[in-house]
Amino acid sequence: MNPIIQVRNLTAQYDEEIVLDDLSIDVYPNEIAIILGKSGCGKTTLLKNIIRLYQPSSGTIEILGQDVTWMEEIEFNKILRKIGVLFQNGALLNSLTVADNIAIPLEQHTDLPPSLIRRLVREKLHLVELDNAGSLLPSQLSGGMRKRAALARAIALDPLILFGDEPTAGLDPVTAAALDQLLLKLRRLLNMTLVIVTHELTSIQRIADRIIFLDRGKVIFQGTLDAAKQSSISTIQRFFNP
Amino acid sequence: MAEISIQKNIIYLSGELEVPSIRSILEQVKNAMTSNDVPQIIFDLSELTKIDSAGVALLDEIKARFSAPDRSIQFLNTPPQIQEAIVSFSIVDLPAESAAIRKSFFESIGERVYKTITNSGDLLFLIADIFYWSIIGLFRRKGQREGSFIQQSVLIGVNAFAIVGLISFLIGFILALQSAAQLRQFGANIFIADLIGIAMLKEMGPMMTAIVVAGRSGSAIASEIATMVVTEEIDALKTMSLNPIRYVVVPKFHGITLTMPLLTVFSDFLGILGGFIIGITYLQLSATAFLNELVTVLILKDVLTGLFKSVIFAWIIIIVACYFGLKVTGGSEGVGKATTASVVASIFFVIVADSILGLIFYFNQPIY
Numbered sequence: 001m002n003p004i005i006q007v008r009n010l011t012a013q014y015d016e017e018i019v020l021d022d023l024s025i026d027v028y029p030n031e032i033a034i035i036l037g038k039s040g041c042g043k044t045t046l047l048k049n050i051i052r053l054y055q056p057s058s059g060t061i062e063i064l065g066q067d068v069t070w071m072e073e074i075e076f077n078k079i080l081r082k083i084g085v086l087f088q089n090g091a092l093l094n095s096l097t098v099a100d101n102i103a104i105p106l107e108q109h110t111d112l113p114p115s116l117i118r119r120l121v122r123e124k125l126h127l128v129e130l131d132n133a134g135s136l137l138p139s140q141l142s143g144g145m146r147k148r149a150a151l152a153r154a155i156a157l158d159p160l161i162l163f164g165d166e167p168t169a170g171l172d173p174v175t176a177a178a179l180d181q182l183l184l185k186l187r188r189l190l191n192m193t194l195v196i197v198t199h200e201l202t203s204i205q206r207i208a209d210r211i212i213f214l215d216r217g218k219v220i221f222q223g224t225l226d227a228a229k230q231s232s233i234s235t236i237q238r239f240f241n242p
Numbered sequence: 243m244a245e246i247s248i249q250k251n252i253i254y255l256s257g258e259l260e261v262p263s264i265r266s267i268l269e270q271v272k273n274a275m276t277s278n279d280v281p282q283i284i285f286d287l288s289e290l291t292k293i294d295s296a297g298v299a300l301l302d303e304i305k306a307r308f309s310a311p312d313r314s315i316q317f318l319n320t321p322p323q324i325q326e327a328i329v330s331f332s333i334v335d336l337p338a339e340s341a342a343i344r345k346s347f348f349e350s351i352g353e354r355v356y357k358t359i360t361n362s363g364d365l366l367f368l369i370a371d372i373f374y375w376s377i378i379g380l381f382r383r384k385g386q387r388e389g390s391f392i393q394q395s396v397l398i399g400v401n402a403f404a405i406v407g408l409i410s411f412l413i414g415f416i417l418a419l420q421s422a423a424q425l426r427q428f429g430a431n432i433f434i435a436d437l438i439g440i441a442m443l444k445e446m447g448p449m450m451t452a453i454v455v456a457g458r459s460g461s462a463i464a465s466e467i468a469t470m471v472v473t474e475e476i477d478a479l480k481t482m483s484l485n486p487i488r489y490v491v492v493p494k495f496h497g498i499t500l501t502m503p504l505l506t507v508f509s510d511f512l513g514i515l516g517g518f519i520i521g522i523t524y525l526q527l528s529a530t531a532f533l534n535e536l537v538t539v540l541i542l543k544d545v546l547t548g549l550f551k552s553v554i555f556a557w558i559i560i561i562v563a564c565y566f567g568l569k570v571t572g573g574s575e576g577v578g579k580a581t582t583a584s585v586v587a588s589i590f591f592v593i594v595a596d597s598i599l600g601l602i603f604y605f606n607q608p609i610y
Contacts, residue, residue: 094573
């Protein structure tokens with residue numbers, strides 16, 4: 001099977017500090033890949049390099065079979081329409097209601113009539129169990145609600161790939177479990193591929209197909225959760241048995 | 243892409259019912275519905291291979307828009323994987339969105355009056371708090387960060403010297419230039435010194451300084467405090483048993499109270515300098531004559547009036563900035579609104595205060 005995301009020899013740095021060091025990973029269609037590692041090991045930097053919020057120093061990134069590393073912005077925008085990103089703090093636009101936030105990609109990237117866009121927004125809100133929150137402003141939502149609203153916006157265009165930066169961090173166990181179940185459901189319904197950065201072990205156990213373990217900017221392990229737990233690498237052992 | 247074919251009252255949908263084909267399918271269904279008045283329309287979905295959430299929304303929309311008492315719409319032969327997506331995404335069985343409750347005219351007025359009274363009360367409490375802690379802060383430094391008074395004085399005062407100086411110079415220069423042509427007609431060139439001296443010291447100096455400081459430092463103070471509220475820094479101070487007014491506001495209050503009169507003196511000086519240049523160049527006055535006239539016409543009370551005004555303006559700017567900063571609601575949007583409101587209100591209240599003080603001093607001024 002061809003990977004849906006292929007990263008080769010990626011090096012990224014902030015000024016002189018190397019954050020990602022000659023890193024290579026593959027993500028396969030319809031899998032849930034978890035990027036794991038200690039704080040500051042480069043997980044979020046990797047994610048932001050893949051979606052080109054940061055530009056790498058060297059290496060290549062392929063998404064959906066296309067090299068996007070130095071792709072023209074117009075071309076890359078077409079790829080972005082097939083990608084959803086769930087940011088750590090939601091990143092909802094504070095000046096817009098939740099419904100308006102979700103409608104942004106639908107209004108900008110489809111030719112759907114307004115009545116259908118309104119229906120789709122309600123559909124997404126229902127999916128994330130925020131049926132009555134459409135008219136609220138992000139500042140009126142709790143942390144968990146904000147994350148779910150952000151997820152609704154991220155999946156507005158039914159993306160092929162969903163990137164999530166700590167989607168369940170800071171949520172209570174019940175809400176976190178519900179969010180995980182929702183991610184699994186979306187993967188099944190939309191044949192979505194998920195790349196998730198998280199520290200939450202319970203969440204990893206619920207959703208992970210494959211673990212990509214980073215340490216100081218390098219991949220030190222790729223494999224299933226069970227294989228990771230049995231790994232002899234001390235960093236990984238300490239992570240699962242602190 | 244999805245395909246549509248219509249045979250009598252049966253509409254066959256096939257292929258991938260996804261975003262790119264939704265609009266054209268909806269148009270074709272609309273045409274079919276208007277030209278077909280049979281009591282039952284059947285959609286055969288057996289050939290659908292894929293559906294996304296927009297496809298499900300389309301089916302919901304068709305049902306909602308074209309169902310009628312005399313016409314039923316049915317979706318038949320749905321493949322299992324399509325059925326699962328429909329069940330997961332569809333919102334057709336949900337209750338309709340409730341309309342927002344509209345307030346009556348009198349309710350709106352009542353709410354505004356109530357809010358105004360509450361806000362006025364809050365403002366009075368804030369003013370009392372600021373003055374109380376500022377006076378306490380003069381004698382007891384505990385509860386304030388070491389060096390914060392100097393830091394704020396530099397930020398509000400020293401860093402504003404250049405812009406205040408430049409604007410005041412240009413104001414004095416323009417004021418003198420516009421007046422010079424009129425005075426010349428009457429051979430009253432020498433009175434340019436009186437005009438510039440009195441205008442700068444009593445009005446333009448304090449006023450221009452206040453407007454620059456309100457735009458520059460007032461906005462910075464409002465946005466800083468609003469950000470601290472939004473990011474819970476103010477709450478954190480409270481939990482550390484620190485009074486936010488004392489810790490955050492008082493150093494700014496002391497800083498602006500000290501630096502505004504100094505900035506005003508600087509503004510007066512540069513404004514007069516602007517007028518002086520016009521006097522000795524355009525009106526061909528001698529420097530000695532200009533300065534002699536200036537010294538003759540100005541009295542100490544004029545200087546003190548300007549300085550008194552500058553202190554009042556400083557307090558207006560800091561109180562308004564703190565009020566809007568502390569009352570912020572919402573996230574980054576709220577911070578922006580608080581900052582804008584603070585600057586507009588500061589300038590408005592500075593001008594109102596200037597008018598009131600102008601009237602008070604007018605009835606107490608000596609006759610030249």
